[in-house]
Amino acid sequence: MVVVQLVQWLMSTGRLFYSGVGVALLVLLLVYVLFQKTKNAETPSEKDETNTDVDMCEEEVDNDVMDVEHIPFVHNRISEAEMKAKSKDFFTLMNKRRSVRFFSEENVQPEIIEELIRTAGTSPSGAHKQPWTFVVVKDKTYKMKIREIVEKEEEINYSRRMGTQWVEDLRPIKTTWAKPYLETAPYLILVFKQTYGIGPNGERLVHYYHEISCSIACGFLLAAIHYSGLVTVTHTPLNAGQALKELLGRPVNEKLLLLLPVGYPAKDATVPDFQRKPLEQIMIWK
Ligand SMILES: Cc1cc2nc3c(=O)[nH]c(=O)nc-3n(C[C@H](O)[C@H](O)[C@H](O)COP(=O)(O)O)c2cc1C
Known part of the structure; x- marks a missing residue:
């Protein structure tokens, strides 16, 4: 009506x-x-793009591929006895690697960090695109801001975002939202994967398998850090990637993969008494 x-x-x-x-x-x-x-x-918008895990870019691109000369491979053959000893020694060394979350403030020479990154850069990568950027932060103000960003998100992750199972799974490690090591460690290495390359004329270049390529490079980096006598923890700053990317002024084609604090362990540092799976559980002969 x-x-x-x-x-x-x-x-x-x-x-x-x-x-x-x-x-x-x-x-x-x-x-x-x-x-x-x-x-x-x-x-996806620029923001969304950095949050995608799609490895391959399906778009039409013009990767300017250059011919490369092939040279003889140099191989230094060693005896089998030496091989056995070396492989065992390397296992013994790597078996001592632990994720350390308590750092000393003691400084580390920057040249050492450069060598570690050089080693990471020797990693294989899809079509040799080397889709990684390692941002090394030693500036105190940056470290403080990084801690602020990470802790703000971690507080939400622990209190409500991630749920009880996640919190329960992390209980043995005794981690909390607080990350003081982001300020105590002398260096923070933020590993960015380049989801695609940018050519000289601004064109997009395909970076095949950027995620796995960068992850392998991170494995090299972890091994190098350990071999050099320093410690780190493989930190994945959940939901803080975009803010950290903006803080560090990284370009649109990059996405944060890992954050590695690097330094000496604190004198009273502890680690969970974890056991690693024995060979029989992780290897199958066929
Ligand atoms: C992909 C990945 C993500 C991880 N993320 C975190 C993290 O965000 N914070 C943390 O304290 N440890 C993190 N860790 C470290 C694991 O907790 C640690 O490797 C595991 O507990 C085994 O201990 P270990 O490294 O001392 O052998 C991560 C490890 C990996 C491989």
């Missing part, structure tokens, strides 16, 4: 035409907004 009266009033005053146009415009606006939303979901 009220509607009929309203329509009659609108018609009498000639407002129906204008309100009809208004409604039509509103509908058009809604359709446009919905269309834009769907479009954005299909083609």
Whole structure:
């Protein structure tokens, strides 16, 4: 009844035409907004792009591939006895590696850090694209800001975002949202994977398997850190990647993979008494 009266009033005053146009415009606006939303979901924005784990870029690109000369491979053959000893020694060394979360403030020479990154850079990578950037932070203000960003997100992760199972799984490690090592460790190495390359004319270049390539490089880096007598913890700053990327001014094609504090362990550092799976449980002969 009220509607009929309203329509009659609108018609009498000639407002129906204008309100009809208004409604039509509103509908058009809604359709446009919905269309834009769907479009954005299909083609990720710069922000979304950094959060995708898609390894391969399907877009048409022009990777300018150059011919490379092939040279003889240099191989220094050693005796089997030496091989056995070396492989055993390397296991013994690597078996002592632990994730350490308590750091000394003692400084480490920057040249050592450079060698460690050089080693990470020797890693294999999909089509030799070397899709990694290692940002080494030693500046106290940056470290403070990084800690702020990470702890803010970790507090949410631990209190409500990640759920009870996650918190329960982490219980033996005794980690909390607090990450003082982000300020005590003399260096923080933030490993960024380049989800695609950017050519000289701004064109996108495919970075095949960037995730696994960077992960292997991180493995090299962890081994190098340990071999050099320093310690680290493989920290994955959940939900803080974008803010850290912005803080460090990294470009749109990069996404944070890992954060590695590097330094000497604190004198009273402890680690959980974990046992590693024996060979029989991790290896199968066929
Ligand atoms: C992919 C990955 C992510 C990890 N993320 C974290 C992390 O965010 N914080 C942390 O304290 N440890 C983290 N760790 C370290 C593990 O907790 C640790 O490797 C595991 O407990 C075994 O201990 P170990 O490294 O001393 O052998 C991570 C390890 C890996 C491989």
